[in-house]
Amino acid sequence: MKFGMKLKHIPLLILALYSTSALAQEPFVVKDIRVEGLQRTEAGTVFNYLPVRVGDTMTEEKATQAIKSLYGTGFFKDVRIESENGVVVVMVQERSAIAQLIFNGNKSFPTDKMKEGLKQIGLAEGLIFDQSMLDRAEQEIKRQYLSQGKYGASVKTSVTPLERNRVAVRFDIEEGAVSKIRNINIVGNKEYTKEELLEKLTLTTPNWLTWWNKNDQYSRQKLTADLEALRSFYMNQGYLEFNIDSTQVSITPDKRDIYITINITEGEKYTVTDVKLAGEMLIPEAEARSLISVSPGEIFNRQRVTESSKAINDRLGNDGYAFSNVNAIPEVDKEKHTVAFTFYIDPGRRVYVRRINLTGNTRTRDEVLRREMRQLESAWYGADKIERSKQRLNRLQYFSDVNVETPAVPGTNDQVDLNINVTERSTGSVMFGAGLSSFEGVVLGVTINQNNFLGTGNRVAAQVNTGRINTVYSLSYTDPYFTPDGISRGFNVYHRKVDTTYLRTGDYKTASYGAGVNFGMPLNERDFVSAGLTFDYTDVELSSNSPPQFKRYCSSSEDANSCSNSSWFVNLAWTHDTRDNIMFPNKGVLQRISSEVALPGLDLQYYKLEYKHAWYKDISKSVTLMLNGEIGYGNTYGDKDYPFFKNFYAGGVNSVRGYEQSSIGPRIYDTQGQYRDFAAGGTKRFLANAELYFPIPGMKDNNALRLSTFIDAGSIAGDGIDESGACIDSRGQVSGCPYSTSLSDIRYSTGIGVSWLSPFGPIKLVLAKPLNKQDGDRTQMLQFQMGQQF
Template identity: 70%
Template sequence: MALKKLKHSKNTDHIFKNLKLKSVLILVSGLFANSALALEPFVVKDIRVEGLQRTEAGTVFTYLPVKVGETMNDDLASQAIKSLYNTGFFKDVRIEAEGDVLVVTVQERSSIAQIDFSGNKSFPTDKMKEGLKQIGIAEGQIFDKSQLDRAEQEVKRQYLSQGKYGATVKAVVSPLERNRVAVRFDIEEGAVSKIRSINIVGNQAFSMDDLRAEFLLTTPNWMSWWNKDDQYSKQKLNADLEALRSFYLNRGYLEFNIDSTQVSITPDKKDIYITVNVTEGEKYTISEVKLAGDTIVPDSEIQQLITVKKGDTFSREKITESSKAISDRLSNDGYAFSNVNPVPEVNKEQHTAAFTFFVDPGKRVYVRRINIAGNTRTRDEVLRREVRQLESAWYASDKINRSKERLIRTDFFSDVNIETPAVPGTTDQVDLNISVTEKSTGSIQFGAGLSSSEGVVLGITVNQNNFLGTGNRVSAQINTGKVNTTYSLSYTDPYFTPDGISRGFDIYRRDVDTSSLNVASYNTSSYGGGVRFGVPLNERDGINFGLAADFTTVDLNTNSPIQYQKYCGNATGCSSNSIVVSGGWSHDTRDSIMFTNNGVLQKLSAEVSLPVLDLNYYKIDYKQAWFKNVYKDFTFMLNGEIGYADSYGNKNFPFFKNYFMGGVNSVRGYDNGSLGPRDIDPITGLDFAVGGTKRLLGNAELFFPVPGLKDSKQFRLSAFLDGGNVWGSDSSYSLSDLRYSTGLGISWLSPFGPLKLVYAKPLNSKSTDNTQSIQFQLGSQF
């Protein structure tokens, strides 16, 4: 009763200062200032903790500032109370002295026994729980009402990000036995709010349709169910406003300004209306372009990098590109921290702007050290031999960029990141830090592929493109199909010499059965082996040459054409062995091998059999593929190929070396290998392709992302136009004989191998042609 009176007294603090008690009760209930009673010091003989249910007693002892045998006093009691409260485990703490025993009585906070969700359809429960765990709400954690309020708002924010502005989220807490609680989130998702109108006010130079075409956000259309582009997002709107600003600034409107933006939603939270108010201003032209500062390199070279000229319409994009081009050029010579600042002089009366590019190269910088991290399997030397920037050499951004490209093209790493931090305490040194994320470079495949021409291709393939971390490639293949059966073993050392000369060995056994194709019927069984070398001429060009021995047995049957029988000299078959010398040149500037966006690939290859065995022939092939990123993720490709083959020394050209065309990898829409010269089976009367010694192929293709998967690096759609054909030795190239097709295709880097699926329509097929609308290929064909 005395304690109650003290708590209610107005002079509590004064009375507490004069109160001496043998046994003191210190009670803390949220604000412990009102319960700060004086404590007469005593030596602690024992410590007893009461009220624990889940927390270990050792946790309390850890936070107590006094141990058995030490003296307990007023200050230590206050420290103990504060320490135990700060753990967050307790909502009430009391300290009593019973004789020489210190009694700590606590009341634990409730723990969260379970978390449930009801009404959630857009987000799976496990993902919701994972998100809540990051803000401190999880099963087994201490319950905190303030954190629960945050969690409630966070869940609602997730629905708002999906455009569901009518969503409601309410957290319900239910007490359970043993001081536990159950938390349930009751969710009403509601419908997705749709953008019903995007209105731009103040535009005069451009139409509303032209401006809205720059926006990612749009009103509902036939593809909105997939793209979700009719759902409002503040981030997307900000991006659209910046795109609108860039649209005007790149077309001369130097004074363009977005005055205000209003986003309104109807009371039922279903429809959203966006209004953007703009001031266009006048259109400006460039009156003069000048250089100032220390350009280091000749002014004439810098002038060529500036894409804006006197009389041009002002374009912020071209100004920025020019500044970057100058900065990049200087960084190639070691000036890594150069600053190029285009300063305008605006004449508002004449609506012109003169630009002066002030160039400050800064100090010349060199690379102190190259550090490599992340390669747990691949040896350091494998990475370093691809790096074109040298230690203790001047910094060169073009060499650093090329180094990253070469590391990516090894296909040993899923990610390559290069940073150039300054060396502490210096102004002219940087380190080159290369961090890589390794990926699996070995594979064992069973059931290698499926194609519309060969059916199921069964077998086993063992590949290791980074053998023992050395960068060497080893491949063993056993593949069976209706047409091709292959057994091969190959080994390639891409750095046989330190200068990058590669060397490889191949041995193989290959059987071909053409009976399932629309071509002349014959079987071949070949085996052989060879050695090959590759010599780099520079970063983009290289030559290759090799020597191989091939031993082929040809089996004919009653359906084989007469010319095949004439070649063998009988109707059953023959042996055709050869020693073949091959060589070639390649020029490759592609930015990626799998999904190329920019670059050119040129290849010239030739092979000739030496006149020492049965065959005397030669083949020459040329290929050029051009890739150009034309708009965002849209890439246009032009491909052209030509081939010519013939025999020498008064011998016939081996028919099994003929060119064939048609199928998913050449002229789509026509059966595999069905184009070109044909013959008639004397028994069945059916005609079939016999191949030829001349080939011509052209492809024009536009690649673009799958709607809704714009960031995917595994899928790509395309629209194509193909043209090509094959001619025999008694005919010449003729454009009038070309077969054309058009259609759509999809490419997918699936876990089972590359997938190609096309729908093609032949444009000028003849009655003798074999056409096929849907063609596909799954898995690598060896």
Template identity: 55%
Template sequence: MTLNRLTLALAAVFAAQPVFAAEPFVVKDIRVEGIQRTEAGTVFSYLPVKVGDTMTDEKTEAAIKALYATGFFKDVRLEARDGVLIVSVAERPSIAKITLNGIKEFSQDDLKKGLKETGLAEGRVLDRSLLDKAEQELRRQYFNRGKYAVQITSTLTPLERNRVAVQFDVVEGKSAKIRQINVVGNHAFKEKQLLKEFKSTTPGWLTWYTKTDQYSKSRLAGDIEALRSFYLNRGYLEFNVDSTQVEISPDKQDIYITVNVTEGPQYKVSDVKLAGQTLVPEAELKKLITIKQGEVFARDRLTETTKKIGDRLGNDGYAFANVNAVPDLDKEKHTVAFTLFVDPGRRVYVQRVNVTGNTKTRDEVVRREVRQMEGAYYDADKINLSRDRLNRLGYFNEVNIETPAVEGTTDQVDVNINVTEKSTGSVMLGAGFSSSEGLVLSGSISQSNVFGTGNRLSAQINSGSVNKVYALSYTNPYYTIDGISLGYDVYRRDVDATALNSVSPYKTSTYGAGVRFGLPVSERDFLSLGLTYEQTSITLTSASPWPYQNFCGNAVGCDNDTVRLDTGWSRDTRDSYLFPTKGLLQRVAAEIGTPAGSLQYYKLTFQHQQYFPLSKRFTLMLNGEVGYGEGYGNNTNLPFYKNFYAGGSSSVRGFRNGTLGPKDINGDALGGNERIVGNAELFFPLPGVKDEQSLRMSAFFDAGATFGPFDVNGQYGTFAIGDLRYSAGLAILWVSPLGPLKFSLAEPLAKKSGDKTEMFQFTLGTVF
């Protein structure tokens, strides 16, 4: 071996050491040996030596380091032979296959995706350091699930063509359970009360599903912060978490958590002052201060105060207003005074309103709901109102609005609106079970955003044995640029009550056509006005009750026509169309049969529905509805087929649809001219389910009935508290990929003889 060859061979072995060549030489040619998968051009691209270069010890060292750094080779040698530089390499094996055995806790596809992110994937070059890293990543994933006894073994099996199979054998073991959580140092509150703030729990009857009895470092960090907030919201300004110990049993099955705290004294508020550049009259800002002198300090109320002041300044264009609360503690008297320093910053203008995410909905449909104008001062209230209006459209699963500063300016922002569209066309089915009717179905097809224009088109087709409905409806919500809506309705409705065992027998066949207008009075208030012509044929039977026969003047039937005037007012301040958490919905409506037709009557209805956010996860809904109707002119009573009904999934769950009210001699429902319904419903996420945007649960209490003059038992003649029916139960609403599904399981309360119950009710739909 020549001296040059020996020197280069040593350099390959001690690549990190300086290389000493006997003498430099000019490279006449470069030859690569030992490659199988790697292209020669790849080697040349990494090699810092070209033909014509003078080979020195520094370049030799740099060449070997560069080729090792590619990760493609496990051995690199350089030799010089008559001016030819020979690069001899031994390639690392490629990964032909990755096998995961014993995996039950995770999806294999998800784990392989995670391994790929660490650099370990089929087709890539094997790097043992990455193999160790992959093992650690798998172990970490199991630790996050509380499986601390997991055993992971990796095996490499050589294959032909310099390939290798990687196999991970996993023995998952059982999840470690939190057996005990102790809080040490608490005196003001009992440990049981403090542990209610923790999401981490010891094993319980539902923890097999929620997994909250499995230790998670991130969850415990959240629990510690929740504990801190608990104390700070009750005046313990000097509260401190001294330490947290997490101990695991020798068999790695049980975990014990100890939290050591120092409570400190409870502080009261001695004074609250405003300072800085308020810009807004101080008296107006003082009304926004929710933390009062003499009260026990509460951090959440202080945070609420600073946010309200910041939002108020934001309404005047000060988007970057900063309100800092500086405390002054008197440790002897255990009081604290706060000075709220207000720094409004610069007044900010909106440069651009940008809309993204709307692949089907036209830009103009989104922009016409936006109340923040380009070129105007930034207004936080108008931006929030824009978000609410977009949510109430029902076209989007999610609406996000961001206001980033415009680069290179100090007084301009953009308003970026990003929406996530959802399917707005649906085929809806309604279903209910009862012993007498079996399964009753109804259906409709609708598209609330036709071709992305925001116009609504719906067709209802019901071919059931009781109700046959064929209806077509079209609405343009922006018939004028000011937001006046225009709608048309054409329908035929046949009702065959003789097919029901629960409603007095009669048949009607109604044709109708109408036009309606909607007028926005304000951002939250809406007036409606409609005119409809109806023609109705009524068919009676010998079993029809006398009020029906009395209406027609015979036992056969009659025909009549109606020129109906519909008018109403509504106010909607809800923050979401599908899953509201706050706000109210009020409606007042009147349906009047005018003297232009043969029927003169009126029906008045009022609804008040309000949502109260009890916490981030719980929302209380209270709903009340009343209705009253009478005839006038030639009609002394409300036409019987215009009666109100109660009972069923839309009023009092647990009772059969329409059966709560006056009854005939056979016990069948007649309906009534008075109606009252009340609902209280507590909404909350389904335990263990993270997606709160499409699935939630509720516990409800319903009450209601209808009243009228024709009940044979005298039970529902006029309104009486004792005649109301009640029910309670649970419901689930799921906006599934197939459409909205609502299930309710109700237990009728205060049930009386003759009541017809229906414990399970649901509606379902599919989306197209």
């Protein structure tokens, strides 16, 4: 008995007919199974796909099924099944395997990247060769070159047989030159010039910046986005009937130059005559109208209409209507060129959140994420609560990405799940020699920091940093949820040394030792208060070059050039923070009032008060305006002098840029009234900054890198200065001052800067110019800081 069946690229219909004719043969019991033709494939693989075993009855139907299964594996290009005296013989011819992928002529894409890309579509060394996959690979390579503007690129493939049923696949590539957009023509514009409209497009002809941003290279996606940008521009200017009639893209025969023509019809400018509300009003009508930014008498603006619908949708979402729909239905009068809008509100059903599902947190414990959630399970859906939860997770700085989804629960119409997927980032760091600044020089040392210790959300930091000005040894631990209500508790111990020799602020050295405990308590979502108690012991060392004002402070000690102080001081602070991001905010406000008060009974009796107000506004999607103001005041409340080493200073990369670090403010005089080039600091401080942040031209928005332009202002007054602003020498006599030292004597500067959250730590680079430099001021045009928080 013999089953003479063969399957080799034949339609299933023919196979079915062929199998039917074989059914006339009688079934038989399988005594043995033999496989012939295998070179690489294991015999066990063939046996797994056979529907019969030894002892089973072989039928024509099972033989057909076996052929289909084996052919479907893709391992074989020919399969035959025959029988000899009860033995089933499976004869196969294997497909060739890819032994080599060879690329020739590829310059824009490295060979390893080419192989990696082809592997994703099923063409790689070691896999079975498939001609259809090779054709697809050829088209994909061409598409990649087209995306780079190389429309003259060509790809030729060849397949070379090798021993042991293998093949080598070769790609011969001619990349050709990059095709450039030589002209973009807009036809039909009347109200706006061609130059005005071209500014709205991303695509452009070659210029000094296109070598970087590649915007002179055509792509269908970019053109589609540009056409929508053009449409939005006209719609926002009142042209309700604006239309893009056609677009033509032509390329020269040598495929080097591209010409684009856009045909438009502007239409007439429309005015809004009326705005009405309709539908199911679940919120007060007055409140709904306050969310609409479109008013009668205004020129039609599509963006405002869209924003108004979204604002009402968001408001309904806050009350649990997750699937609300607000449509702005226009009533157009083409003769009068007017339009009236009816905002039809369909709130849908009120829904609640069934479960909150967390994924992606492989290190961070679930409870650390859940305690930041403001949306609760089994509670009504709240869009504002979900958005706030996402912001709080982002502010932890544990995750590089937080993605939130709210799918409906299958089988219900009033439930959703809240799915939160996070991508964890490294929250610990060990930095060696990581500090560098224009005023400290190289900062050597080690900093071990773990903001998410063992996934608990607790912060642990150990620091040993040495600079020519500041030396710090510290250890701190903070539990942000010491209580379930969010009260934090922290401990810290430190040893700090300060050497001002390099700052020219009056020679002195201090060595401080201290330990403290602090608590913090949230008042609400945006407000936070903190209180801490610290014991501090400070040694002060003066030199022969130290100003008399400093020596007077230590005059009561046995050695006039040194003295020591011990104190208990309390830190109190209130913070109001609505920023959307801690490192690179785009909108929000940061206000902080802080105080430091030395308690009576020990050596120091002083207090310091500081207030900071920073305001961020997103001017556009990628441009942010920041306005910042700070004031500080310090004084003594007893019969002891104010400690000069607690003075305020200004100047440097973090205050008034363009002036040397801590160089702004009163100057020091010696006992003979001679001027010294020392900045004394003071007990009063004023600082103001206006800064505009924007991305680097030609680069996509980057959350870790941005440019800025700024204007700074600041001044220092106080210690050693009487009410009239005159300088006081060590004998208490008033001497003439070459500079005014009141807060009204403000220094200004302007410049540009770049901020980068690099893998080595935050980097700030500033190019600044003082605007009202006075004689004796020390300026510094280029300033930078790396490896320190800013």
